[in-house]
Amino acid sequence: MNKLFPTKLSVLLEGIAQVTPALECDITSITLDSREAKAGTLFVALKGTQQHGLNYANDVAKQGASAIVWEKDGITESSELNIPQFEITNLRDFLGEISNRFFGSVSESLNMIGITGTDGKTSVSHFIAQAMNDSAVIGTLGIGSLDDLQTATHTTPDVFSVHESLVALKAKNIKTVAMEVSSHALDQGRVAGVAFDVAVLTNLSRDHLDYHKTLEAYAEAKEKLFDWAGLKAIVVNLDDKFGRKMALKSGGVIAYGVGQLTDYPEGSLVAVNAKFTHKGISADIHFAGKQAKLNASVLGRFNLSNLLAALGAMLALGDSLESALARLNHVETVAGRMEKVADSDVLAVVDYAHTPNALETVLKALREHTENNLICVFGCGGDRDAGKRPMMAQIAEANADVVIVTDDNPRTENPELIMKDIVAGFINPSAAVIEHDRASAISKALTQAKRGDTVLIAGKGHEKVQILATGSIPFSDREHANKVLLELAA
Ligand SMILES: CC(=O)N[C@H]1[C@@H](OP(=O)(O)OP(=O)(O)OC[C@H]2O[C@@H](n3ccc(=O)[nH]c3=O)[C@H](O)[C@@H]2O)O[C@H](CO)[C@@H](O)[C@@H]1O[C@H](C)C(=O)N[C@@H](C)C(=O)N[C@H](CCC(=O)O)C(=O)O
Numbered sequence: 323m324n325k326l327f328p329t330k331l332s333v334l335l336e337g338i339a340q341v342t343p344a345l346e347c348d349i350t351s352i353t354l355d356s357r358e359a360k361a362g363t364l365f366v367a368l369k370g371t372q373q374h375g376l377n378y379a380n381d382v383a384k385q386g387a388s389a390i391v392w393e394k395d396g397i398t399e400s401s402e403l404n405i406p407q408f409e410i411t412n413l414r415d416f417l418g419e420i421s422n423r424f425f426g427s428v429s430e431s432l433n434m435i436g437i438t439g440t441d442g443k444t445s446v447s448h449f450i451a452q453a454m455n456d457s458a459v460i461g462t463l464g465i466g467s468l469d470d471l472q473t474a475t476h477t478t479p480d481v482f483s484v485h486e487s488l489v490a491l492k493a494k495n496i497k498t499v500a501m502e503v504s505s506h507a508l509d510q511g512r513v514a515g516v517a518f519d520v521a522v523l524t525n526l527s528r529d530h531l532d533y534h535k536t537l538e539a540y541a542e543a544k545e546k547l548f549d550w551a552g553l554k555a556i557v558v559n560l561d562d563k564f565g566r567k568m569a570l571k572s573g574g575v576i577a578y579g580v581g582q583l584t585d586y587p588e589g590s591l592v593a594v595n596a597k598f599t600h601k602g603i604s605a606d607i608h609f610a611g612k613q614a615k616l617n618a619s620v621l622g623r624f625n626l627s628n629l630l631a632a633l634g635a636m637l638a639l640g641d642s643l644e645s646a647l648a649r650l651n652h653v654e655t656v657a658g659r660m661e662k663v664a665d666s667d668v669l670a671v672v673d674y675a676h677t678p679n680a681l682e683t684v685l686k687a688l689r690e691h692t693e694n695n696l697i698c699v700f701g702c703g704g705d706r707d708a709g710k711r712p713m714m715a716q717i718a719e720a721n722a723d724v725v726i727v728t729d730d731n732p733r734t735e736n737p738e739l740i741m742k743d744i745v746a747g748f749i750n751p752s753a754a755v756i757e758h759d760r761a762s763a764i765s766k767a768l769t770q771a772k773r774g775d776t777v778l779i780a781g782k783g784h785e786k787v788q789i790l791a792t793g794s795i796p797f798s799d800r801e802h803a804n805k806v807l808l809e810l811a812a
């Protein structure tokens with residue numbers, strides 16, 4: 323970010339590193355990425371999972387950067403440079419402070435809702451943003467108010483981009499930010515220094531073990547959000563084991579669930595008499611002795627849980643049950659989440675289920691909307707947790723009548739080997755159809771579907787590209803399915 327008024331290096335690093343008058347300079351931008359460094363930049367070199375940012379010290383110096391701070395982690399010395407450089411032990415611990423000094427602690431003047439959980443973060447954040455005035459999201463589908471979303475490369479951007487985005491949102495008169503906080507982000511300090519008011523947990527199940535290695539480490543990363551300094555409230559899912567654990571935290575807990583009122587502690591946010599039709603979801607909502615009606619036109623049992631999470635966050639920020647529900651009742655399907663493709667005799671749904679839990683939840687939810695056969699097209703991403711591949715196969719086999727396995731962003735991995743991992747999970751591998759080409763797989767599913775059947779196209783949701791080792795090629799599940807359905811109808 324380029325600032326009109328620079329910050330002195332000594333101010334940015336006060337108490338973190340000694341900046342002598344000889345080393346003093348004006349900082350006008352700050353980055354973790356050497357490629358963005360230029361005159362006036364403070365380059366913050368961290369040790370990552372692949373390499374150390376300090377490898378790029380010479381580059382940033384040549385690019386005219388003003389100073390470097392580097393994380394002293396396994397590296398004992400850097401090369402001679404013509405710009406000031408400071409080695410700092412535990413540099414990651416200071417990222418929040420540095421961000422707030424540079425960007426001006428803007429999150430303190432916003433209603434900040436942090437949403438974490440394995441599945442449902444995007445859905446909950448978008449439900450909140452649809453229902454609240456002057457709101458914005460930061461997450462998988464982009465950054466900004468919903469009518470002005472700027473695409474993002476990550477669910478949670480790096481720490482300086484997060485703070486920079488908050489400054490931009492504040493300048494656009496945004497008052498509430500519903501922000502997805504991934505486990506990677508919590509582990510890497512990408513939300514350091516953000517003053518969250520409300521922390522929301524949707525659920526916790528298996529994902530990202532390529533990165534976190536164990537479920538315990540994954541859960542520990544998620545838990546950080548519920549111990550955040552300054553939180554006013556936490557909103558947690560009592561239908562989830564980890565949610566029940568988080569509900570034991572002290573202070574301002576809004577705990578939600580779907581079922582009978584008597585199943586939950588007094589004062590919980592509970593949806594009873596839930597009904598699911600092809601038009602949507604209805605339920606009676608109880609909270610702290612009050613009752614109101616929910617009537618929303620989104621599909622899938624799990625979305626009732628997501629709506630409760632959104633409602634809980636709105637209540638935590640001071641909304642009344644009646645007024646929050648009046649607005650939540652108008653929410654629309656979130657792009658690529660349980661999204662009906664087109665009106666036809668066949669219910670074709672595009673959904674972003676890319677974890678075992680999501681796939682099972684979505685297949686079970688769709689079974690409630692299906693008269694005859696449930697056909698499932700899915701694949702698994704390359705360069706991502708390989709352990710979930712056989713699990714997803716097992717779930718597809720158990721919950722769908724027909725399974726077609728296809729490619730889903732193989733990235734740098736060999737699609738044949740990803741397929742092999744998936745197929746290993748089937749009890750009866752010969753019953754599954756293998757079709758690497760995603761367009762052909764979707765065509766096969768829709769062509770064989772008959773009236774009363776449902777086709778689930780899982781894994782890529784809103785995505786507009788297929789990521790291959792050779793680069794990305796344009797591909798949209800929704801567009802392709804729509805085209806096939808139109809051809810079949812002609
Ligand atoms: C595993 C992971 O999360 N990696 C992220 C992390 O990289 P890293 O710290 O391991 O960095 P590295 O590649 O070892 O490089 C070390 C340092 O050198 C710097 N560098 C690197 C190259 C260069 O030319 N110049 C340079 O300065 C990097 O900025 C970094 O600070 O920090 C980088 C900069 O912020 C991220 O781009 C990168 O995301 C990678 C590409 C990624 O794929 N991340 C995914 C798994 C991810 O973050 N997903 C989550 C969750 C998704 C969800 O479930 O919703 C997300 O929030 O999106």
Ligand SMILES: Nc1ncnc2c1ncn2[C@@H]1O[C@H](COP(=O)(O)OP(=O)(O)OP(=O)(O)O)[C@@H](O)[C@H]1O
Nearest residue numbers: 440441442443444445624659673674675680683684
């Ligand atoms: N509450 C839920 N419980 C179980 N599965 C869910 C829930 N909400 C959504 N899903 C499933 O997860 C998929 C992804 O939903 P969503 O994009 O909201 O999650 P996310 O947590 O943001 O995912 P990502 O980690 O990719 O950012 C949905 O398409 C659906 O299949």
Ligand SMILES: N[C@H](CCC[C@H](N)C(=O)O)C(=O)O
Nearest residue numbers: 676702703706730731781782
């Ligand atoms: N945010 C998730 C998205 C996965 C989407 C799926 N299509 C895949 O590529 O695995 C991740 O980065 O793990």
Ligand SMILES: [Mg+2]
Nearest residue numbers: 443444462477
């Ligand atoms: Mg998301």
